[in-house]
Amino acid sequence: xxxxxxxxxxxxxxxxxxxxxxxxxxxxxxxxxxxxxxxxxxxxxxxxxxxxxxxxxxxxxxxxxxxxxxxxxxxxxxxxxxxxxxxxxxxxxxxxxxxxxxxxxxxxxxxxxxxxxxxxxxxxxxxxxxxxxxxxxxxxxxxxxxxxxxxxxxxxxxxxxxxxxxxxxxxxxxxxxxxxxxxxxxx
Amino acid sequence: xxxxxxxxxxxxxxxxxxxxxxxxxxxxxxxxxxxxxxxxxxxxxxxxxxxxxxxxxxxxxxxxxxxxxxxxxxxxxxxxxxxxxxxxxxxxxxxxxxxxxxxxxxxxxxxxxxxxxxxxxxxxxxxxxxxxxxxxxxxxxxxxxxxxxxxxxxx
Numbered sequence: 073x074x075x076x077x078x079x080x081x082x083x084x085x086x087x088x089x090x091x092x093x094x095x096x097x098x099x100x101x102x103x104x105x106x107x108x109x110x111x112x113x114x115x116x117x118x119x120x121x122x123x124x125x126x127x128x129x130x131x132x133x134x135x136x137x138x139x140x141x142x143x144x145x146x147x148x149x150x151x152x153x154x155x156x157x158x159x160x161x162x163x164x165x166x167x168x169x170x171x172x173x174x175x176x177x178x179x180x181x182x183x184x185x186x187x188x189x190x191x192x193x194x195x196x197x198x199x200x201x202x203x204x205x206x207x208x209x210x211x212x213x214x215x216x217x218x219x220x221x222x223x224x225x226x227x228x229x230x231x232x233x234x235x236x237x238x239x240x241x242x243x244x245x246x247x248x249x250x251x252x253x254x255x256x257x258x259x
Numbered sequence: 260x261x262x263x264x265x266x267x268x269x270x271x272x273x274x275x276x277x278x279x280x281x282x283x284x285x286x287x288x289x290x291x292x293x294x295x296x297x298x299x300x301x302x303x304x305x306x307x308x309x310x311x312x313x314x315x316x317x318x319x320x321x322x323x324x325x326x327x328x329x330x331x332x333x334x335x336x337x338x339x340x341x342x343x344x345x346x347x348x349x350x351x352x353x354x355x356x357x358x359x360x361x362x363x364x365x366x367x368x369x370x371x372x373x374x375x376x377x378x379x380x381x382x383x384x385x386x387x388x389x390x391x392x393x394x395x396x397x398x399x400x401x402x403x404x405x406x407x408x409x410x411x412x413x414x
Contacts, residue, residue, distance in 0.1 A: 228287035
């Protein structure tokens with residue numbers, strides 16, 4: 073086929089394609105979710121609400137969603153909050169998901185994840201991009217968790233957000249055990 | 260066996276969940292107290308948890324819908340009907356990821372393609388002449404895509 077014939081064929085295909093699209097658009101449901109970050113819009117939803125584990129790492133996670141795009145899996149974790157922000161705890165959760173997903177599927181998972189924050193539990197979520205922790209950092213945190221549970225090692229640190237103490241169910245036990253956190257008095 | 264080693268071995272094997280570890284990033288004191296005395300949640304925390312669970316249920320229902328509509332992608336006429344799984348279809352996928360997915364117009368084209376392809380499949384699969392035309396067109400497009408992908412990847 074000559075180059076000009078190829079060009080004509082491509083243009084014709086484009087016209088047919090456009091016409092069909094316009095016809096189907098009027099009655100077809102959209103599968104795209106406009107709130108998704110640009111990097112994964114149009115990517116294939118690979119996993120949803122699925123549990124993965126890694127016995128080698130001693131970790132388990134249930135992920136909200138993982139999208140496959142550009143040969144990489146991208147993690148999305150939904151959070152309902154009164155404000156749009158991502159915390160260190162979100163990055164830890166997504167990092168564990170990354171480790172177990174990579175381990176179980178053998179597929180590469182992006183070192184960047186998304187926290188989809190839904191304000192007040194309503195409306196479209198807003199994605200916040202977070203850099204994930206490395207595997208050795210997560211394994212160190214896992215060790216630290218056992219230390220904290222058993223009361224070994226350095227004393228457990230208070231939250232970085234003292235405002236969170238106001239609504240914490242362990243507040244009275246915390247005050248009895250550890251006293252006032254530094255940097256402010258609990259009301 | 261040394262009891263200390265047994266304890267270490269047990270910890271090594273114990274599965275720690277993502278949410279348990281995330282709690283550590285929230286507040287180490289809560290991790291300690293939950294472990295020692297059992298989890299205690301305030302009324303506000305229970306309400307927030309309920310709201311979160313409801314949002315997750317809706318999120319999952321949305322996922323099912325997204326997956327259902329995305330399944331139509333499986334009936335992609337380029338890959339499964341015109342050419343099958345081969346180097347040309349890989350070139351078209353690479354073109355999609357390297358060129359189309361990087362712009363709004365490109366993503367619109369991808370979305371439009373996935374919506375249109377099942378209907379085209381149904382229309383063409385029982386018509387040998389139409390199928391031959393589609394196959395030739397797609398093969399030509401794959402050739403162009405292959406050259407553009409090679410250029411982008413500096414091959």
